[in-house]
């Protein structure tokens with residue numbers, strides 16, 4: 001059974017399994033992201049800004065309970081919002097918080113039994129109420145939010161001076177308006193934007209949520225990361241991407257968080273576009289296929305201690321960072337995560353900036369638990385933590 005719905009947005013969007021022009025859309029999205037955030041106009045300053053807002057938001061809670069998951073979601077999401085919508089949202093914006101909550105809820109419901117039954121009997125489940133219907137309604141709200149943004153962009157988009165992904169897409173639509181087969185239409189723009197927005201929010205913030213939980217659980221590892229941050233960065237400036245090469249331990253810890261957190265255990269659902277032979281297996285065209293990332297991230301023949309949280313997996317005998325072929329949380333091949341580069345930047349900057357400013361520990365007498373909930377992602381159960389300013 002699939003732990004998520006097969007092609008929730010039909011054949012549209014960037015992540016579509018059944019493949020509506022995904023190649024053109026992927027190429028276009030990649031080149032746009034490069035122009036806006038990963039190339040000459042680097043996104044580092046906007047991530048730095050968001051790190052400052054996040055740290056400030058935690059500090060101003062001043063010992064009062066706060067919703068860490070929500071703050072992480074908001075901060076991470078703002079980075080992608082700047083890319084796709086051209087603006088960020090305040091953490092106090094209730095409408096935006098509701099939207100982020102809807103996305104988290106929809107992702108969680110994808111793991112429900114009723115969604116799994118929908119995958120098998122869509123004609124039947126389409127007739128009955130249940131969590132699968134709630135999930136579709138939540139996704140519709142997300143699409144409506146994006147559609148409003150697209151409509152607002154259409155009013156004042158200047159094709160010669162695009163501000164963000166939506167403007168670039170609208171300009172491309174205009175250029176290709178006589179080519180109806182190119183896939184550049186408003187409907188596809190909305191779904192591609194939702195794909196970027198959702199894929200760029202839940203994944204990275206879930207990884208950070210695991211990361212802080214592991215730091216509470218393994219305080220000796222947290223202390224070593226902080227020692228490295230203090231030595232290399234100090235306390236008077238923010239960590240920057242250029243520090244990464246001098247921070248092998250922190251970099252190894254982030255890799256281990258991704259390996260052990262295993263946030264997309266069986267990858268994104270795909271389907272074969274032609275009859276395919278893999279070894280002795282014949283897979284007919286149109287078969288739904290899932291690849292188990294768990295099997296690689298916990299492979300006994302690849303990892304020394306696959307079932308322990310061990311940053312040593314990514315360090316050589318001299319303490320230098322070492323890459324591992326079996327490190328595949330972003331998958332690989334033609335459909336490898338489109339946001340890998342952005343996610344890596346965000347994970348390094350958010351994680352090191354949080355640990356520079358705070359020590360994370362569990363409330364007195366509470367043993368941190370690694371319990372998880374499984375929806376479209378493998379996510380920690382909500383937990384309590386204390387963020388002590390350093």
Ligand code: HEM
Pocket residue numbers: 014015016022026080195196199200201203204207263264267268270329330331332334335336337338339340342343
């Ligand atoms: C820690 C963070 C992230 C992880 C672990 C992750 C992981 C993945 C995985 C496993 C896939 C499926 C690859 C496959 O089918 O083989 C994927 C696809 C995708 N990711 Fe990410 N991702 C992350 C962050 C991001 C970010 C920040 C963005 C935003 C730009 C993003 C955008 C996408 C898109 C659009 C796809 C679909 C690509 C396609 O179908 O061709 N991801 N991601």
